[in-house]
Amino acid sequence: MADKERFPLCESCAERQGDQAEFSPARGEDCFICRGLTSRFPDIERSVVRRAKGYQFRTFSIGVIVPRGIQEREDQLRSDLKIRGRETIKTQLSRGISDMLRRQMKRKVDRQHPDITILVDLQRDALVVTAKSLFVYGRYTKPPGVSQRRELCERCKGRGCQECQSGYKKGVSVEEILEDRLGRILHSTKARFTWLGSEDPESTVFPPGRPFIAEVKDPRRREVPPRLAARTGRGMIRVTGLKVLRGKPTAIPSFTFRTRAFIQPESRIEGFPAGLAKAMKGAPIQFRNNKGKTVHKKVYSVKIGRRGAGLVADIKLDGGLPVKRLISGGSVSLSLAELLKTPLSCQRFDILRVWESGSFKFGKI
Ligand SMILES: [Zn+2]
Numbered sequence: 045m046a047d048k049e050r051f052p053l054c055e056s057c058a059e060r061q062g063d064q065a066e067f068s069p070a071r072g073e074d075c076f077i078c079r080g081l082t083s084r085f086p087d088i089e090r091s092v093v094r095r096a097k098g099y100q101f102r103t104f105s106i107g108v109i110v111p112r113g114i115q116e117r118e119d120q121l122r123s124d125l126k127i128r129g130r131e132t133i134k135t136q137l138s139r140g141i142s143d144m145l146r147r148q149m150k151r152k153v154d155r156q157h158p159d160i161t162i163l164v165d166l167q168r169d170a171l172v173v174t175a176k177s178l179f180v181y182g183r184y185t186k187p188p189g190v191s192q193r194r195e196l197c198e199r200c201k202g203r204g205c206q207e208c209q210s211g212y213k214k215g216v217s218v219e220e221i222l223e224d225r226l227g228r229i230l231h232s233t234k235a236r237f238t239w240l241g242s243e244d245p246e247s248t249v250f251p252p253g254r255p256f257i258a259e260v261k262d263p264r265r266r267e268v269p270p271r272l273a274a275r276t277g278r279g280m281i282r283v284t285g286l287k288v289l290r291g292k293p294t295a296i297p298s299f300t301f302r303t304r305a306f307i308q309p310e311s312r313i314e315g316f317p318a319g320l321a322k323a324m325k326g327a328p329i330q331f332r333n334n335k336g337k338t339v340h341k342k343v344y345s346v347k348i349g350r351r352g353a354g355l356v357a358d359i360k361l362d363g364g365l366p367v368k369r370l371i372s373g374g375s376v377s378l379s380l381a382e383l384l385k386t387p388l389s390c391q392r393f394d395i396l397r398v399w400e401s402g403s404f405k406f407g408k409i
């Protein structure tokens with residue numbers, strides 16, 4: 045028994061060692077193990093709950109880092125006295141916090157995929173709360189003059205200069221506007237987008253719009269409204285069908301779309317060859333993608349007519365087929381220019397409709 049008296053311990057540290065409470069009692073800094081740390085635990089627990097209340101979450105996990113020396117002294121004491129002890133100082137604190145979050149906020153522990161991760165770093169005296177990314181699905185429509193993605197500033201290539209401040213080209217993009225709007229709704233500052241295809245800045249995207257997925261990082265809220273709208277100065281961007289996906293998608297659906305292309309022929313076209321629409325419909329279209337790989341896709345229907353000196357074509361086709369090159373040719377075959385045997389240029393194309401084929405796949409939750 046005299047052995048134990050060599051270690052003055054505070055009440056909390058003695059209790060952790062088991063029921064042989066025969067250590068010489070100490071207070072605050074005199075405790076051999078914690079040097080007064082455990083007396084701060086109730087305060088720490090309360091401040092964690094205060095911080096957690098700033099987040100919308102159902103599940104959490106807790107990590108604790110204790111100042112250097114504490115765990116070592118507890119290990120040394122246990123090995124000297126040949127006792128196993130009940131728990132470590134780390135588990136004592138994380139249990140205290142868990143109990144409080146469970147009781148006061150009715151939240152549950154999930155060590156695999158928690159909504160929020162709480163790190164209590166007593167070495168650096170920091171409390172870090174991180175929320176699991178939220179994957180949000182929606183469809184956007186846009187007016188001409190708004191680009192889909194934010195583009196890097198040409199002058200500084202994204203490093204940020206006097207002109208751009210941000211590293212990005214001035215002008216409106218769906219990406220920028222949605223990041224801002226979703227950021228306000230979900231209390232986040234960063235989102236990453238995956239688009240089901242793209243169009244030109246000059247294209248109009250009509251309802252029901254083009255699907256996208258946004259990974260919203262470190263969100264304090266986890267619910268979205270079904271729709272939103274934002275003014276751009278050029279017209280509205282609208283999002284519908286907004287919803288939270290159940291996790292990170294591991295596969296996204298392929299898609300087909302209908303476009304309306306406005307075409308300028310180099311010379312006047314007297315008559316359309318018979319069977320033009322038929323020739324293209326269902327024909328395998330071969331083209332080189334940005335990575336230099338040859339890809340095969342399909343066109344499902346073509347309707348072509350005159351419009352002033354130009355042509356207008358409604359085409360239903362596979363996602364990923366470049367509309368402008370499908371018309372003008374060059375690295376895309378069959379093209380409309382090939383069929384009409386005259387050079388064509390596509391001046392603008394709008395997105396009339398996008399269909400998803402297939403569904404999202406998710407990893408294990
Ligand atoms: Zn102690």
Ligand SMILES: [Zn+2]
Binds near residue numbers: 200201203207
């Ligand atoms: Zn710049």
